[in-house]
Amino acid sequence: MPVEFLTDDEAAYGRFTGPPSQADLDRVFFLDDEDLALVGKHRGVHIRAGFALQLTTVRWLGTFLEDPVDVPGEVLDFVAGQLGLADPSQVKRYTEREKTRFEHQWEIRRARGYREFADAEEEFSGWVAARSRATGDGPRAIFTDGVAWLRERKVLLPGVTTLARLVASVRDETTRQMWEELAALPGPVQRRALDRLPEVPHGARVSDLERWRKGPAPRGSGQSVVKYLDQVAEISGLGLGKLGIEALVPPRRLAELARYGMTASASLIRRHPEARRLAMLLATVRHLEAKSVDDALEMLDLLMSAELVGRARTASDKDKARKHPRLARASARQRSDHFSSERPIPTRGCITPELALRPPSNPGPRAVQGTSTGWSPAVPEPHWLRRPRRWRLENISSRWDLAAPAPIARSSFRAGRFTTR
Numbered sequence: 001m002p003v004e005f006l007t008d009d010e011a012a013y014g015r016f017t018g019p020p021s022q023a024d025l026d027r028v029f030f031l032d033d034e035d036l037a038l039v040g041k042h043r044g045v046h047i048r049a050g051f052a053l054q055l056t057t058v059r060w061l062g063t064f065l066e067d068p069v070d071v072p073g074e075v076l077d078f079v080a081g082q083l084g085l086a087d088p089s090q091v092k093r094y095t096e097r098e099k100t101r102f103e104h105q106w107e108i109r110r111a112r113g114y115r116e117f118a119d120a121e122e123e124f125s126g127w128v129a130a131r132s133r134a135t136g137d138g139p140r141a142i143f144t145d146g147v148a149w150l151r152e153r154k155v156l157l158p159g160v161t162t163l164a165r166l167v168a169s170v171r172d173e174t175t176r177q178m179w180e181e182l183a184a185l186p187g188p189v190q191r192r193a194l195d196r197l198p199e200v201p202h203g204a205r206v207s208d209l210e211r212w213r214k215g216p217a218p219r220g221s222g223q224s225v226v227k228y229l230d231q232v233a234e235i236s237g238l239g240l241g242k243l244g245i246e247a248l249v250p251p252r253r254l255a256e257l258a259r260y261g262m263t264a265s266a267s268l269i270r271r272h273p274e275a276r277r278l279a280m281l282l283a284t285v286r287h288l289e290a291k292s293v294d295d296a297l298e299m300l301d302l303l304m305s306a307e308l309v310g311r312a313r314t315a316s317d318k319d320k321a322r323k324h325p326r327l328a329r330a331s332a333r334q335r336s337d338h339f340s341s342e343r344p345i346p347t348r349g350c351i352t353p354e355l356a357l358r359p360p361s362n363p364g365p366r367a368v369q370g371t372s373t374g375w376s377p378a379v380p381e382p383h384w385l386r387r388p389r390r391w392r393l394e395n396i397s398s399r400w401d402l403a404a405p406a407p408i409a410r411s412s413f414r415a416g417r418f419t420t421r
Contacts, residue, residue, distance in 0.1 A: 013147060014063045014157055019072040029056045029075060031082050038111055045085055050094030051104050052079050058108060062151040068101050069094055109156075117150070117158040124150065125170050132171040133178060136253045139168045178249060182279035185243045193238055194281040198266035207266050209281075212288050215295055220302040228296035235289045240282060249283075257283035 020028070031039065031052060039052050054068050056079060065071075069091050080088040095101065108114065117124075127149060131142055143164055150157055157163065186194060197209040206214075212235060216227035245254065261269070261284030269277060321328035 013160055014061055015065065016061070016070075016072055016075075019074040020060065024060075025074065025078050028060045029078050031056070031079070036082075039083070045083075046090045046093040047100070049080060049083055049085055049088070049091040050101070051108075052083060053091065053094075054101065054104055055108055055112075058112075058114065058156075061157075062147065062155075063157040064101075064105050067095065112154065114154045114156055117155055117162075120150070120153065120155045121166070124155070125166065128167055128170040129174045132174040133253070134250050136250075136256045139164070139171055142171060143167045176275070178253065179273075179275040179279040181248060182245060182282055183275040185245060185248075186240065186278065186282060190238060190240065191278065194278055194285070197281055197285070198269045200266075209261075209266065209269075209284070212285075212292070213262055215292070218295075218299065218302075220299070220306040222303060222307070225296065225299045225303050228292065228299050232289075232292045232296050235285060235292055238285060240285055241289065243282075245282060245286065254283045254286070258287035262287070 035052070035055060039048050039055070042048050042051055050068055053071060053076070054064060056075070057068070057071065058064055069076075076088050076091065080091070085091075124146065128142055128146060131137065131145070146163065146167060147157065198207050200207045204211075212231065216224060216231060218224070257280045261280045264280075269280065272280070
């Protein structure tokens with residue numbers, strides 16, 4: 001193969017690899033009135049058949065064949081049937097005169113507006129550079145789409161080696177220019193800070209880049225939130241967000257550089273050229289800056305749900321149990337018996353919620369008369385049924401200083417919002 005990134009089928013472009021389908025024959029190899037008028041200018045059945053084959057072949061392949069009659073039998077029969085040629089084998093006489101095929105090729109170029117690749121090479125190189133910078137696609141994908149781009153604009157395809165090497169060279173040059181543009185954005189202090197990221201500081205076990213990539217331990221505690229916030233401040237302190245790299249380089253290319261920087265080892269990063277190393281570290285730090293903010297918000301949400309709200313709920317449950325001991329013991333007994341698979345739930349000698357709320361047979365001084373039966377329950381209505389939903393915010397506010405760490409405890413939680421003390 002002339003170029004390594006092409007498969008055998010892709011390297012075989014510019015010639016038939018098999019017979020076209022019937023739909024392709026009707027779409028590409030059909031001769032309309034203009035085609036028949038152009039073919040009819042020539043004398044001789046075999047000359048008209050050979051001219052028609054070259055006319056339809058260049059529409060299908062994007063180039064002319066070295067041997068104009070080296071086409072699948074289905075193509076020859078389809079074209080010959082439109083010309084009324086009874087014996088398609090007569091087309092073999094078309095190559096008896098060497099200059100005939102070249103003269104017909106020049107005529108087809110003039111009549112159908114085909115251009116040589118040399119005339120469109122600069123335009124094609126610009127398209128490859130723009131495609132490579134915007135998408136970061138590999139040379140194989142750009143080569144395949146480039147062939148379609150040339151055929152749509154009626155540019156005759158060059159040799160496969162010429163086209164493949166041009167695509168690879170333009171793509172590499174575009175990528176190198178992008179690295180140099182990104183590497184020129186940071187100042188001298190920021191450059192030194194980026195170069196020190198893959199290195200292990202004295203007395204540390206891992207580099208700063210590896211520490212940032214791993215992040216603090218994800219624990220739902222106040223100290224863990226503080227560590228996440230410290231990492232956000234540490235990464236943002238480099239000041240790379242003010243460089244505006246997102247407006248200079250497409251997001252897809254930045255994501256490609258950041259993805260490589262998040263997985264490559266420190267030794268591999270140090271071996272890269274300076275421009276590529278700085279560009280990759282710059283994109284990686286910008287990605288880590290956004291990621292650290294997201295992680296800190298998630299940890300704060302986990303702290304709110306697991307610590308503050310959870311403690312408020314636990315304290316509220318304890319209040320219920322302390323104010324209604326009989327109901328709490330009955331509920332605990334029923335819950336314990338419900339999850340037991342060996343013995344059924346006892347019905348005798350057990351205080352159930354119904355028994356706890358039933359008026360006593362011997363009413364004491366706490367029983368109040370006034371119900372339809374003459375008595376109201378000795379156990380009052382549970383207070384959590386009477387209290388509005390705002391009670392949870394009040395519990396959170398009363399326990400905020402206990403659950404939050406020192407930096408966060410300096411803020412107070414009032415009416416569902418944070419206020420600074």
